[in-house]
Amino acid sequence: MRNIKMVVAYDGSRYKGFQRLRDNDMTIQGKLETVLSKMTGEEIEIIGSGRTDMGVHSHGQVVNFKTKFEDSIPKMQRYLYEYLPEDIVVKEMEEVDERFHSRYNVKTKTYLYKIDNNKFHDPFTRKYALHINKKLNLELMIEASKYLVGEHDFTSFASSKSKKKSNIREIYAINIKENKNLIEIYIEGNGFLYNMVRIIVGALIEVGLGKKKPIDIKEMLELKDRTKASETALAKGLSLYKVKY
């Protein structure tokens, strides 16, 4: 069996999320598996690095699948490019060691959250950025983000739907940039709880708006209380940016 790894970008706007649902094709996994199965004549099941929620995008989701199909990688990639909808693109494709597993072997994941901080929203990023018309204070947001970097119990930054045994995760870096009122927040970590990135962004936005102080983020962490979580920032601003192995 060949083990094929792919890096997949998608505009999540139209989809119910990454994970295949019963009786429904409008998922990223569903679309990929349908085309891969048609191409190979096998029933292909893909493994993703993790799920992305409804409306969340990807610049670098990684998936792998096993197949006996013998066509060359460029030929397969060309086929996928032709038959996938234009909002799902296989950017990279390669044959990897049979032991490679997209989910188990993840070392770090980086998410990108975009905020349109123009007074009136930019029509060109309206599907890919959260619009906030009040000016955010970036310096305060950067100050607050520093409390989150490192190994912490992120219970206060997880959805109550999160059912992981341990809520301890490590964030390696948070980078916040701004260019022409488009703010980009990159968060790299070894793993994320359910809604964790969107709740972190929600908290940073509160800091940027002056509703919370940077030091409050430190307190939130220490409380380890999910009822203390900030509002979850909208899905459309979020993208799975990069997965490292």
Add this chain to the structure above:
Amino acid sequence: MRNIKMVVAYDGSRYKGFQRLRDNDMTIQGKLETVLSKMTGEEIEIIGSGRTDMGVHSHGQVVNFKTKFEDSIPKMQRYLYEYLPEDIVVKEMEEVDERFHSRYNVKTKTYLYKIDNNKFHDPFTRKYALHINKKLNLELMIEASKYLVGEHDFTSFASSKSKKKSNIREIYAINIKENKNLIEIYIEGNGFLYNMVRIIVGALIEVGLGKKKPIDIKEMLELKDRTKASETALAKGLSLYKVKY
């Protein structure tokens, strides 16, 4: 009468172009006039700095209109923001001298053309950039662009539909930038013939692909022959970027 000037950004994907058509609302002008007329109770007619074709976008189209309506500018702008579709945004609005005319008073216009030069297209710019999967040679394109700067007879770079008396125009600057395989071509001039920007971009692409040499652009100019025009680059990559007065 008050004379109101507005800077309007729009995603042209859904529209039949800027100019109002009979019996059809799917134009930028049509949408703006409908909302403005509803707001003021008057029959508002707007003047644009010029037309944009079907599918062409705008970061900085300028329009003006006359009205007796007395609401403050911020109140009007808020109203427009609420009632216009989300792909048309009035970014700036101000009251100007009664003699100001959006079309007659134009000093320069800048157009932006975007090319996605990734091997496989980026799903996030698919509606706003022309995808070319073969690597373009930017240095050659920049060299070629220099022949176009200055005052020239642009007959060879105009659609045969162009019916202007004179085909002499001046291009002040062409700037070509690249970032992560997204190429941006900015063209500033005192005026443009019908399809001129898209034909110039078409010619620069031929140079970038090695189908034409930079010097061929100089020859094309000198021929003053509209049958020599390069292919017109697709509308979706084009945006009216800025209008100066």
